[in-house]
Amino acid sequence: MTPPPRRATRTDAQTNRARILAVAGEAFAASSGASMTAIAKQAGVGVGTLYRHFPTREALIVELYHQEIAKVIDLAHTLAAQLPPLEALRRWFEEVARYGKLKYGVSEVIHAATNGGLDDRNYEPFLGAIAALLDAGAASGDLKPGIDPQDVLLQLSVLWRIPPAPDAPARTARVLTLILDGLRTRP
Amino acid sequence: MTPPPRRATRTDAQTNRARILAVAGEAFAASSGASMTAIAKQAGVGVGTLYRHFPTREALIVELYHQEIAKVIDLAHTLAAQLPPLEALRRWFEEVARYGKLKYGVSEVIHAATNGGLDDRNYEPFLGAIAALLDAGAASGDLKPGIDPQDVLLQLSVLWRIPPAPDAPARTARVLTLILDGLRTRP
DNA sequence: AGGCATACCGGAAGGGCTTCCGGTTCATTG
DNA sequence: CAATGAACCGGAAGCCCTTCCGGTATGCCT
Numbered sequence: 001m002t003p004p005p006r007r008a009t010r011t012d013a014q015t016n017r018a019r020i021l022a023v024a025g026e027a028f029a030a031s032s033g034a035s036m037t038a039i040a041k042q043a044g045v046g047v048g049t050l051y052r053h054f055p056t057r058e059a060l061i062v063e064l065y066h067q068e069i070a071k072v073i074d075l076a077h078t079l080a081a082q083l084p085p086l087e088a089l090r091r092w093f094e095e096v097a098r099y100g101k102l103k104y105g106v107s108e109v110i111h112a113a114t115n116g117g118l119d120d121r122n123y124e125p126f127l128g129a130i131a132a133l134l135d136a137g138a139a140s141g142d143l144k145p146g147i148d149p150q151d152v153l154l155q156l157s158v159l160w161r162i163p164p165a166p167d168a169p170a171r172t173a174r175v176l177t178l179i180l181d182g183l184r185t186r187p
Numbered sequence: 188m189t190p191p192p193r194r195a196t197r198t199d200a201q202t203n204r205a206r207i208l209a210v211a212g213e214a215f216a217a218s219s220g221a222s223m224t225a226i227a228k229q230a231g232v233g234v235g236t237l238y239r240h241f242p243t244r245e246a247l248i249v250e251l252y253h254q255e256i257a258k259v260i261d262l263a264h265t266l267a268a269q270l271p272p273l274e275a276l277r278r279w280f281e282e283v284a285r286y287g288k289l290k291y292g293v294s295e296v297i298h299a300a301t302n303g304g305l306d307d308r309n310y311e312p313f314l315g316a317i318a319a320l321l322d323a324g325a326a327s328g329d330l331k332p333g334i335d336p337q338d339v340l341l342q343l344s345v346l347w348r349i350p351p352a353p354d355a356p357a358r359t360a361r362v363l364t365l366i367l368d369g370l371r372t373r374p
Numbered sequence: 375a376g377g378c379a380t381a382c383c384g385g386a387a388g389g390g391c392t393t394c395c396g397g398t399t400c401a402t403t404g
Numbered sequence: 405c406a407a408t409g410a411a412c413c414g415g416a417a418g419c420c421c422t423t424c425c426g427g428t429a430t431g432c433c434t
Contacts, residue, residue, distance in 0.1 A: 378431105
């Protein structure tokens with residue numbers, strides 16, 4: 001049952017992958033409205049190549065933002081350990097909201113992906129991050145016990161979808177409060 | 188400034204419009220996965236005709252379900268007048284959730300449309316329905332005063348997106364409770 | 375170094391949504 | 405009733421995402 005001797009990844013494949021990611025990074029930073037064909041051409045590869053490396057448009061995007069997502073996840077654990085539960089939760093929610101705002105249009109498509117827009121590599125840890133915050137709150141009695149992290153993720157995805165407008169920050173804050181109050185225990 | 192004498196709508200236009208709606212109704216009831224081209228062909232018209240009548244795929248769908256949406260809106264006012272505020276709100280939310288479940292995939296695309304997936308003709312009344320329920324709750328002291336109906340609509344859209352699975356009903360109920368508790372006053 | 379199998383490349387092709395425009399038909403007017 | 409022109413019809417064409425497959429280049433073994 002030894003893993004079959006994997007042949008080393010060909011150098012041209014590595015090069016192409018890197019160049020695609022670079023180009024896509026720029027493209028999405030600029031407008032998030034870049035077609036796969038355009039990205040492929042810009043990267044000097046055929047569309048087929050692009051799709052073998054990233055089987056779907058979402059896969060490409062998720063890969064691009066994988067690192068940032070990881071950072072957000074880490075933050076949850078940090079906050080949970082350092083702040084009062086309610087405070088930690090609100091701060092983190094704000095961070096999540098801000099992140100989505102930054103890449104509006106991108107988050108749009110991330111959201112559309114699998115269950116909540118994160119691939120398996122991100123999904124579990126993300127739920128874990130939420131769980132950490134919820135557990136801390138449950139332990140202190142501030143939050144209802146036994147809340148399903150998935151339900152919270154679902155609600156968070158709403159923040160993702162607040163359209164960019166002058167009143168977006170205010171709306172975000174309001175919705176955030178609604179969500180938080182729903183999670184809190186009722187004295 | 189008298190309105191310009193509008194010429195009567197041509198009969199072929201009416202016929203086509205009706206036939207398109209009929210065909211689309213069947214098509215979406217069956218699977219919700221019908222292409223515009225397919226609908227056009229099935230209705231015996233060209234794609235151009237289809238698009239002049241309904242400028243976009245969403246427009247067609249919204250038109251199809253306009254009556255049902257109106258019914259849901261009416262229900263809100265009825266419930267608000269007949270039941271205790273909290274009860275009315277929960278019942279209505281359940282109805283909204285059920286409606287979305289029924290046409291999962293359709294609601295998917297409805298949701299993607301304009302602000303919340305409803306055209307102007309539906310959007311305002313829908314907000315009005317929510318406002319009626321919120322006002323009743325605020326008056327009785329059960330709900331926070333001054334909640335923005337749009338924020339609630341945003342949260343409701345989550346119910347729309349719970350994936351069809353064995354545990355969907357349970358999840359819906361849980362999320363619904365979270366939303367409701369967020370709207371209630373904190374004693 | 376040479377040969378082989380494999381992983382990779384690239385573009386053609388299929389299916390979808392939407393736009394555009396020349397040709398046609400029907401309601402209106404004289 | 406006939407002529408008229410606005411409104412309508414239909415499909416070709418553009419753009420997008422994704423799949424498929426013949427051709428190719430490269431890592432590995434001898």
